[in-house]
Amino acid sequence: MVDLSLIIYCGLVTFFSRYLMIAILKKEMFTDRIREVLSFVPSAIFPAIIFPAIFLDNTGMFVFDSNPKIYAAAVAVLFGLITKNVIVTIFSGLTSYWLIIYMF
């Protein structure tokens, strides 16, 4: 069961991450250096969600042999690089995943 108070706390954390700088910064206080490092935030966090979801099964075991998710993710990355389109990336991955699991 998900606790409503946990959702509220997460909501507050999310809100304050958006509000903090707007509330305290008067004018430009962020240096280019900090800006550059912060631009890496998605690259640092998203793979921590992506990789386990692809390489691990429900029990946390590493699955490398005949793992359809690896191939499908590779297809998605390829389509993403070519088209730079979010929706094409997601659906190329999902379609190839379904093709692999239903045809083989």
Place this chain on the structure above:
Amino acid sequence: MSNKSNIFVKGIVDVSPLMIPVVPFGIIFGVLAIDLGLSPATTMAMSIIIFGGASQIVFLQLFSAGASSLVILSSVGAVNSRHLLYGAVLSEHTSDLKMTWKIIISYFLVDQSFAVTNKYLKQSSDKDKVFHSFGAGVTCWMIWQTTTLIGIFLGSIIPEELGLSFAVPLTFIALLVDDLRKLLNVIVIIISGLIATFGYEIIPFKAYVIVAAVIGLLLAMILTKFKVFRNG
């Protein structure tokens, strides 16, 4: 129509194309939440109270893995740290606003609205130009709540064998495609991903997301420092 309304509408128009990928993302969130046994009311409350796609998906992912509240909260915090940058950019243009407006603009500040507003702020010299972010954000909000609701309804219909949970890593891959073209980002992506994968069982309290993210960010600090040196 007042000037502020014009800018607000401009925000709506500018962000609209970016709403196309948000539609499946919101539906996927709703479906997954129902699949995980959350009630429709709780699912809807998450979208309204948190109003952040990545945060909500991370929440579900860690909740289903059995992580503690503290780990879920700190991981959501880590995912949100990118908003600090958005807020910092907007703060330049919000400093003259009343606190109520600052709060409203903050609540509606999301990736998609920031992407289009950031572009608009550079082009426009209007004193009320920050209301662009409000218009874009409200648009995102409407789409997010509607698609969450659709997902809640579909959640009970879509069979689990379809493996729709795989859409989660795919969505995050899609959000990273621009960074996949930059060498330093690719290095950070691979290291963070490997730490999370191999640390999944080893790192206690399911804190693998936050541990991998912190190490990834430290690595980014070191790598970008090198780059500065190399350039002179």
